[in-house]
Amino acid sequence: MKKITLVLDGVADRPNAALGNKTPLEYAKTPNLDALYAKALGGTVLTIPDGLEVGSAVANLSLLGFDPHTYRGRSIIEAAGLHLPMNEEDLYIRCNLVTFEGDSFETSRIKSYSAYDIATEVAEPVAKELAAKVFDDEFQLVYCGSFRCTLIVKNGKTLYPVDFMPAHDIIGQDIAPFIRTEGKQAKFFELMKRSYDFLQKKNIPANGMWMWGASIMPEIKGDTRGRVALSETLLMDGITTIAGLTNIGTRREGRSFDDFLKEKLEKAVKAVEEYDDIYVHIQETDDLSHELQPIEKMRAVESIDRVFLGEFLKNIGDDFTLSVASDHFTFSDTGAHGGEPVPFLFYDSRHEKKQTGRFTEQSGRDKKYTITAAELKDMQRQAETQR
Template sequence: MKKITLVLDGVADRPNAALAGKTPLEYAKTPNLDALYKKSLGGTVLTIPEGLEVGSAVANLSLLGFDPHTYRGRSIIEAAGLHLPMNENDLYIRCNLVAFEGGSFETSRIKSYSAYDIATEIAEPVVRELAEAVFDDEFELVYCGSFRCTLIVKNGKKLYPVDFMPAHDIIGQDIAPFIRMEGNQAKFFELMKKSYDFLQKKDIPANGMWMWGASIMPEIKGDTRGRVALSETLLMDGITTIAGLPNVGTKREGRTFENFLEEKLEKAINAVKEYEDIYVHIQETDDLSHELQPVEKMQAVEAIDRVFLGEFLGNIGNDYTISVASDHFTFSDTGAHGGEPVPFLFYDSHNEREQGGRFTEQDSRNKKHLITAAELKAMQKQAEERR
């Protein structure tokens, strides 16, 4: 029996005026997803345990069946995805190249958390100059592509935890309330200010840097036999690297979403032939939320249904279970994440059900069936045991 999980990153949302007061899932035409939902068990799943960071790292650890409480911050996971040297005594911090608006660092707002997806060929030489001009021997600033950098603080484990607000959660807000100039925090905000002063002189989309995701080495353990992930993000590369889980990547940058989905589809079908437990992760819906593009997010949902889902379901045989879920909410009106329970469906090819509604936030809430991510994973195992 094949056990398949399809995660649409950040697809869960709230009603948006640009979509006539509907969410992207509600507005989108999704005949394949609708047909699957009607034969499935539906409801909501809690992917972010209380007290843990609201974001893709914790949520995907949960949905993969790993213990999300082992999470120790995002940056070191991304560093693992880049195969950077891992040192348990160092502190790792994610740094975004951002576009600020305002007259000074302290009075700025983040206009784009990605400096409008700055091109690697533009950003990389400037980051090399920035590393030389602003960061001393205590730090190593590593460029990771597009707007992403990793700051390694040598022997900085003792500083953990360091509290930063993710850039994508404060788009359009004054950064002043999030600046911490006390204790361990001060040195990092001083570096952000120096980076801001340096980047003002460069004629590129990024005029500042924002740090977040401070982290130390986690332990991600679990049985990975017969399992594979298919993803395209640095974060997922890192989770799978640390866990020892095979990962088949598909690059999104520089191509249409439909072209990307066609390659993803081919790889997913091949993975089903080789592996028993297949975890398919699609990032686009989350990215479009962070860029405040609800219409484009809705169109991405339609493309996933049209290009990927229908063809995939038709090529995986007749002995399988499939879970479909959002990993967390991502609000396309603010760009922020939400940690409330997300929509899910669970389909068993040997135990079809009948239920009304569609795979939407409200229809899933209306089922009044709330489970944990561990319980969703257990459903797959129970279905296998019944065979």
């Protein structure tokens, strides 16, 4: 029996004026998802345990069935996805090339956390020059593609934890309240300011850098036999690399979302033929929230339903369970994450249910049935033993 999980990253949202005060899930036309929901168990699932970082790393660790408390920050996971050298004594920090507005670093606001998803061919030569002229062997900056860089602090483990506000959580806000000029964070903000001064002279969308996601080596363990993940982010590449979980990647850059989904569909159908436990992760809805594009996010939901989900369901074949969930909330009016329980459905092809509603945030709340991510994973295992 096949066990399938479909995660729509950051699809859960709150009502937005641009969509008639509906969420993207509520506004979107999703006939395939609606039909599936009518035969499934619905409710909400807690993917972010209390006290842990609200974001995709913790949430996807939870939904994958790994212990999210092993999480030690984001950057080293992405570094693992890039197969950068891993050293347990080093500190790893994610660095975004960003677009600031303002007259100086100290008085700036972040307009785009990704420098408008800057193209690799534009960013790479400038980022490598930045690494050579502003950073050094102790604070080594490694370019990772598009707007992403990793800072490796040699023998910096003792500095952990170092707290930074993620760029996507402070879009449009003054950065002054988040700048630290004393203590162990002071050196990092000095490097951010020097990067700002350097990038002001370059004619590219990225005119600054913002650090976040400071991390040290985690220990991600679990049974990965017969399992596969299908993803398209460095974060998921890193989680699967550290866990020893097979990962089949699909890259979005440079083509339409529909074309991307068609390739994702082809790989997902093949994965069902070859593996018993399939984890499909789709990132687009989260990215569009961070870019404050609720209408485009709604259209992405419709594309997932039309291009991917309907055809995928037709091609599974064997008896299966299918869990569908958002990993966390991502608000398309602010770009920030939210950690409240997210909507989920659990479908068992051998034991269909009858329920009303659609796969939306409010419908999930209305069920008044909240479980943990571990309990959702247990449902898959228990269904496998039932006849």
